[in-house]
Amino acid sequence: MPTLLEQLDEMANHARTFMTGAVFPLFLGGEHGILPPLVHAARHHPEVDGDLSKLTLVQLDAHADLRSSLDGEPFSHACAAARALDVGAGRLLQAGIRAYAKEEAERMEGDDRITSFLAKSTQHPHHGAAAWSAWLEALRSIEGPVHLTLDIDGLDGTLVPATGTPVPGGLSFWQAVETIEVLFGNPKAVVISADVNEIAVQTDSPLTQFTAASLATRILAHHVLARREGRWVQADSQAVSEHASDSFFQTTFGGEFSASS
Ligand SMILES: [Mn+2]
Numbered sequence: 580m581p582t583l584l585e586q587l588d589e590m591a592n593h594a595r596t597f598m599t600g601a602v603f604p605l606f607l608g609g610e611h612g613i614l615p616p617l618v619h620a621a622r623h624h625p626e627v628d629g630d631l632s633k634l635t636l637v638q639l640d641a642h643a644d645l646r647s648s649l650d651g652e653p654f655s656h657a658c659a660a661a662r663a664l665d666v667g668a669g670r671l672l673q674a675g676i677r678a679y680a681k682e683e684a685e686r687m688e689g690d691d692r693i694t695s696f697l698a699k700s701t702q703h704p705h706h707g708a709a710a711w712s713a714w715l716e717a718l719r720s721i722e723g724p725v726h727l728t729l730d731i732d733g734l735d736g737t738l739v740p741a742t743g744t745p746v747p748g749g750l751s752f753w754q755a756v757e758t759i760e761v762l763f764g765n766p767k768a769v770v771i772s773a774d775v776n777e778i779a780v781q782t783d784s785p786l787t788q789f790t791a792a793s794l795a796t797r798i799l800a801h802h803v804l805a806r807r808e809g810r811w812v813q814a815d816s817q818a819v820s821e822h823a824s825d826s827f828f829q830t831t832f833g834g835e836f837s838a839s840s
Contacts, residue, residue, distance in 0.1 A: 582829075583652075583654055584654075584828045584829045585829060587616045588616070588825070588826050588827060588828045588829055590613060590620075591617075591620045591825075591827060592824040592825070594606065594616060594617050594620035594621075595620035595623045597772070598623045598624040598771070598772065599623070599624070599625070599814060600624055600625040600626065600771070601813060601814055603770075603802045603811075604773075605772070605775070605798060605799060606772070606774035606776075607775055607776070607778075607795065608774060608775070608776030608777060609776055609777075609778075610776065611640070611656040611659040611728070611730050611776045612654055612655065612659055613659075613774060613776060614636075614660070614728050614774065615654065615662040615663050615665075615666050615828075617726065617728075618631065618634065618636070618663040618666045618668050618726060619666045619667075619827055619828070621724070621771065624724065624771050624772070625814040626723070626724035626769050627724050627771070631666065632667060632669035633669055633723045634667075634668050634723070634724050634725070634726060635668070635669065635672065635721050635723065635726075635768070636660070636663055636670065636671045636672070636725075636726050636728060637672050637673075637725055637727045637728070637762055638660060638671060638672070638674075638728045638733075639673075639674055639675045639730060639733035639734075639750060639755060639758060640660075640673060640675055640676060640730035640732065640733045641675055641678050641698075641730070641732040641733055641744070641746040641749055642676070642678045642732070643673065643679040643684075643687060643695065644657060644658060644659040644661065644730075645658070645660050645661045645679065645682075645683040645686045645687065645693070646661060646680060646682060647682060653832070654828075654832075656743070656777070659728075661686065663728075664692060668726075669692060670693075670694075671693045671694070672694050672696075672714075672717055672718070672721070673693070673694070673695050674695075674696040674698075674701060674733070674758065675696075675698050675701075675733030675734070675749050675750045676695050676696065676698060677697065677698035677699060677746055677748050678744075678746050694717060696710060698748050698749055699748070701714060701754075702748055702749070702750070711754065714758075715757065718758065718761045718762045718765060719761060721768040722768060723767075723768065723769070724768075724769050724770075725762065725768050725769065725770045726770075726771060727759070727762060727770055727798065728773070729755070729773065729774065729798075731775065731776065731778050731787065732744060732746060732749070732777055733749055733750050734750050734751070734752065734755055735747065735748065735749035735751065736749060738751075738752060738786065738790050739778075739786070739787045739790055739791070740781065740784070740786065741779045741781030741784070743777055752790065752794075756794070759794065759797050759801055762801075763798075763804065763805050763810075764801075766810055769805075769810065770801075770802065770805070770811075773798050775791050775795045775798070
């Protein structure tokens with residue numbers, strides 16, 4: 580059984596074979612803990628070109644995912660965004676957030692790479708429209724490469740009951756759709772990759788899976804539209820074979836966090 584850090588390296592090495600600029604990778608989960616290796620792999624993308632500080636993460640999520648660790652595990656799904664920033668992502672825009680710990684609130688305040696739009700603002704029955712417009716403006720202001728990470732629990736719990744930690748008071752389906760439309764429609768941004776995660780198995784209702792599939796399909800459709808409208812330039816598909824695999828997570832985090840495992 581490989582260790583978690585070995586599995587993260589395996590994921591990063593697998594994901595990088597799709598980070599060539601020749602294809603648009605859409606990763607389906609599963610745990611939100613897949614995010615840090617996806618971000619690490621994105622450094623190979625020609626739009627990122629080795630400098631992850633160029634990369635903006637756009638996150639829909641009920642949880643800030645900015646914990647330093649959860650139950651002693653720094654690569655928990657509750658730490659996905661924090662680790663993605665540690666890996667080197669330059670900027671994090673998050674919406675739907677309505678469940679976070681004190682240390683996460685402090686990181687939202689203190690880390691100027693992070694801009695958080697709280698659900699209590701965007702979903703407010705009277706004043707929500709203004710906060711939602713500010714989120715859309717933030718998406719329109721992004722420049723450069725983007726990875727979209729869509730934790731399905733960012734949507735209201737009524738839409739996605741089959742997820743590990745459903746939370747009431749979340750985004751509507753059409754707000755998720757609008758986020759995708761506005762992000763892909765930004766002519767200065769290039770969405771290079773995406774993931775849709777935290778879908779759990781549920782046999783008595785297909786609602787969660789269908790909601791997730793509808794959003795995943797829209798992500799792909801808007802990528803196709805971006806190509807047609809010239810907002811996505813296909814790179815040389817041969818570039819990937821030049822890279823050797825690495826053990827970034829083991830070598831970078833193995834010593835630092837070994838006391839907690
Ligand atoms: Mn999450």
